[in-house]
Amino acid sequence: MDWQFDAEVFQWRGPAPYFFVATPTHVNDFLHAHHGELTYGWGVIPAQVRIGATEVTTSLIPRDGVYLVPLKVALRRAERIDDGDHVRVGLHVGREDVNGSGDGREPTTFVVDARVAVDLATTGATIPAEHSLTAPTLLRSQVLALVYESVHRGEIDERAGRKILDDIRGLRIRFLGDRSLEDHAWRLAVQIGWPDVHQAQYIALTQLQADALVTGDDELASAARAFVTIATPADILRP
Incomplete structure (x- = not known):
């Protein structure tokens, strides 16, 4: 089903800058009447939105x-x-387009998990200027834990570990996390049946803010494919 309507943009007044428009009455009426046919099963409905010349999933x-x-x-x-x-x-x-970009363009905003962030930093990756990285705020503690564990196991020394942390800061990852993301992640975790919401935050953030998810976790990638586009580190680095 397709609609066109005029709307005012508003900002979610939390620590992260989420922006939305609200659907008008006639669209709401249709969505409420047919939500069982359209939803993932817990209320959220996959969609494509176009403003001007730009369309995103x-x-x-x-x-x-x-x-x-x-x-x-x-x-x-x-x-x-x-x-x-x-x-x-x-x-x-x-x-029909939930597993693709839905707009014929390459993704430019990527959600990355802790393993991908560490790998990018370790290999000295340079992120193209037209690409941006984002992640839930929990990535900070997950990265710290991964690097500390490598030092503790003797795989790298402390100096190398601290350099990895510095290089991750150099990736200019945009960290986001507020009530909107938490609520979205909660619902996803319930739907998927996960025992916690940590992984679900990566899927939720991709749905809300990014074009694709890049993860080194096979379980997360497998579950996320039903909800978002999955990309690779090579996609991040490709100009």
């Missing part, structure tokens, strides 16, 4: 009786969208 989030359309960084940056702007939104709901 995302997920509609139910909140307070309406559905919110997350405006990812790539979309806002390309169309120069900011809080309070009035935009013309093209919206398509359905499942």
Whole structure:
């Protein structure tokens, strides 16, 4: 199903800059009536959203009786969208593009997990200027644990370990985490049946803010394919 509507952009007032538009009444009525056919099974609906010349794959989030359309960084940056702007939104709901980019363009914003961050730092990777990395705030503690364990096992010395941590800071990863992400991750973890929400945060953040997830965890990648695009470290490094 496809719609076009005008909406005002608003910002989620948390520590992370999430931006949304709300769907109008006639769209809400259809989504509520057909949510069983459209949802992943817990309320969130896969969708493609177009503003101007830019289209991205995302997920509609139910909140307070309406559905919110997350405006990812790539979309806002390309169309120069900011809080309070009035935009013309093209919206398509359905499942067919959930495993792809849905817009024929290469991903530019990647969610990375701790293992990928360590590998990028260890190999001295240079991130192309047009690409950006983001991660849940929990990545900081996960990276610290991975590097400390390598030092403790004698695989690297402390000096090398501290250099890896410095080099990860040099990757300029954007760390995000607030109530919106936590709520989204909670629902995902329940749906997938995971015993905690740590991995689910990576999927949730990709749905809300990024084009693709890059992970060194086979279990996470396998589960995430049903919800987001999976990319590789090579995709991050490719200009």
